[in-house]
Amino acid sequence: MDTDLHHIREIEAVSQGAPATRDPVVVQSWLRCLEKHRLDPAARAEAYILPDSELRLHRQRSEELISIARSGIENLYALVAGQNYVLLLADRSGVTVEYLGDDAQKSALRRSGLYMGAEWSEARAGTCALGACIESGEPLIIHQDDHFDATHGGLSCTAAPIYDSGGRLSAVLDISLLSSPRPKASQSLALNLVRQSARRIEMANLMAEARREWVLRLSGSPDFLDVDPEAAISLDGAGRVIGMTHAAARLMARAGGVDWRAPDQLIGRMVSDFLDVRLDRLDELTRLRPAADRFIETRDGHRLFAHAIEPRRISTRRAPFPAPATVEVPAVLRELAGDDPAMAQILRRAAALATRPLPLLIEGETGAGKLTLARAIHGVAGGGAVTVLRCAGLSDADEALVFGRIDGRRHEPGLLDQAGRGTLVLDKVGELPLRLQARLLQLASEGSYLPVGGLRPLSPGLRLIATAQGDLARAVEEGRFRRDLYHNLAGAVLPLPPLRERRDLFWLLDRLLARAFGQPVLMAPEVPARLAAHHWPGNLRELARLAETLAAILPHPRLELSDLPEQMARLPDTASGGASLLAQVLRETGGNVSECARRLGVDRSTIHRRMRRLGIARRH
Numbered sequence: 001m002d003t004d005l006h007h008i009r010e011i012e013a014v015s016q017g018a019p020a021t022r023d024p025v026v027v028q029s030w031l032r033c034l035e036k037h038r039l040d041p042a043a044r045a046e047a048y049i050l051p052d053s054e055l056r057l058h059r060q061r062s063e064e065l066i067s068i069a070r071s072g073i074e075n076l077y078a079l080v081a082g083q084n085y086v087l088l089l090a091d092r093s094g095v096t097v098e099y100l101g102d103d104a105q106k107s108a109l110r111r112s113g114l115y116m117g118a119e120w121s122e123a124r125a126g127t128c129a130l131g132a133c134i135e136s137g138e139p140l141i142i143h144q145d146d147h148f149d150a151t152h153g154g155l156s157c158t159a160a161p162i163y164d165s166g167g168r169l170s171a172v173l174d175i176s177l178l179s180s181p182r183p184k185a186s187q188s189l190a191l192n193l194v195r196q197s198a199r200r201i202e203m204a205n206l207m208a209e210a211r212r213e214w215v216l217r218l219s220g221s222p223d224f225l226d227v228d229p230e231a232a233i234s235l236d237g238a239g240r241v242i243g244m245t246h247a248a249a250r251l252m253a254r255a256g257g258v259d260w261r262a263p264d265q266l267i268g269r270m271v272s273d274f275l276d277v278r279l280d281r282l283d284e285l286t287r288l289r290p291a292a293d294r295f296i297e298t299r300d301g302h303r304l305f306a307h308a309i310e311p312r313r314i315s316t317r318r319a320p321f322p323a324p325a326t327v328e329v330p331a332v333l334r335e336l337a338g339d340d341p342a343m344a345q346i347l348r349r350a351a352a353l354a355t356r357p358l359p360l361l362i363e364g365e366t367g368a369g370k371l372t373l374a375r376a377i378h379g380v381a382g383g384g385a386v387t388v389l390r391c392a393g394l395s396d397a398d399e400a401l402v403f404g405r406i407d408g409r410r411h412e413p414g415l416l417d418q419a420g421r422g423t424l425v426l427d428k429v430g431e432l433p434l435r436l437q438a439r440l441l442q443l444a445s446e447g448s449y450l451p452v453g454g455l456r457p458l459s460p461g462l463r464l465i466a467t468a469q470g471d472l473a474r475a476v477e478e479g480r481f482r483r484d485l486y487h488n489l490a491g492a493v494l495p496l497p498p499l500r501e502r503r504d505l506f507w508l509l510d511r512l513l514a515r516a517f518g519q520p521v522l523m524a525p526e527v528p529a530r531l532a533a534h535h536w537p538g539n540l541r542e543l544a545r546l547a548e549t550l551a552a553i554l555p556h557p558r559l560e561l562s563d564l565p566e567q568m569a570r571l572p573d574t575a576s577g578g579a580s581l582l583a584q585v586l587r588e589t590g591g592n593v594s595e596c597a598r599r600l601g602v603d604r605s606t607i608h609r610r611m612r613r614l615g616i617a618r619r620h
């Protein structure tokens, strides 16, 4: 009790400005506990463990982070396990979503909160390593009576933050001891270990995200540069920063004289603002040259060694980007898709990119929902209006219509002048005439444009989202689209899948029908299979129009097979159309006969019979 009293008095003295013997991170956390969280140092509270249902939600949200972090976590635990350390990974709200500890100590660990589901936010638990790390963004040790609440006074906890590639804190890694030697310095090695593991987890995350982009990896020495670099930056085709590890954020912030806590001042900027590198010379920094020869300078005069990793080639068939580890998808984006893995990934990536000032390119077949996604992304980012420039109908003569015209002292405003600060969607950008592409280049690369006849460029602060039907890279190869403009627009590509490849067809249909009818619609059992077998060349537009048409013609909210348009209602047969349909559905289901039978609304023996008759081999 005496020690408790002594502890309370020390906190009070610090709050009244007495000189502290504690680390500044501890003092700052104590002050936050008193002033911001209004905690009472005399009140004791046991560790709080979330109920299972809530923990499940936290773990679901962190699923990707946990999977990316797993090998880093396991390696770290292997290093410290013999010394009684427990390892915790907490999400941004301080909830432990992953835990590795010794089973023999399980009940003691659970009691003290070093356990799965424990919430270690500063507001709930007072000064603790996870909470203080979340608040300060810095690696730190909270040792024994550094804890605000005397309940946790026996613990020694060491934590380091994990940042996502957009510079936001996404998780905290912690190793803790139930009992430890008295000197705090005994935990210095632990601090280095968690810091190093957090860095490697960030690196793994960035590398997974940036397979299609240039990545520049950096170290102060060439020794471990190619295997275990200190920092990494991913770049779009124009040399703008689109992702970074935390060490890279700090390094660029120092070089550019900005605050690392404001990632907006780093993301979207040209890498050459921070480092003396040229995009057209990145290939000189690949592993083809010895590491010791690959040095560059930061803009504040520090020498670094660099390793540039080339993007994987643009292929005509794009795999969706891997999504960032810890992004919450806002409702405006979530409502665009049901349970479809490719869409889930695209929406997570869209959510991560929405608030960054980078151009985006959305690709997909006609009616796949490109414009709808562009509007939803604007909805997340907020600010200003959406202006859509329909590129398909434009000719070279429409320059002034788009960019405005300065005639003497008269300014005839164009579409861009009316757009103001907001989002400009370049719809079907692949169809933009070459002359307009030239003028657009300046907008895409520098954010400004020149009105026809004008001398001074205007900088409206527009965010650009381009859409393209099909593959814009091919238009570049065929000389129909400027390569430099492509690289400026296509730093981040969101490839929307066609409806026939999506697994949420019925989720979409249910919603569209319910919207059109104003109530839920019942479907006869044979209907879904016929719809799944349809090719949907018009994609979501075709589906939406079908729902509206049915609502207009059906007297009641019930859908029979005979209500479907003729080409959908027809039973797929072995006539030539049926043969290709069967082959296509087999392809889409990876040769799974049961799934194929379900989609076509027939039984498995019918599929086997037709495959035999058509000479389609079974997959083994």
Ligand SMILES: Nc1ncnc2c1ncn2[C@@H]1O[C@H](COP(=O)(O)OP(=O)(O)OP(=O)(O)O)[C@@H](O)[C@H]1O
Pocket: 335, 336, 337, 364, 365, 366, 367, 368, 369, 370, 371, 372, 373, 467, 469, 508, 512, 540, 541, 542, 544
């Ligand atoms: N996620 C969605 N859920 C339901 N309906 C959608 C969705 N996305 C698009 N639609 C419907 O599909 C129609 C076409 O969408 P959108 O204009 O976004 O497609 P697009 O890919 O831009 O088409 P195009 O390339 O032909 O211009 C929309 O009017 C809307 O009715």
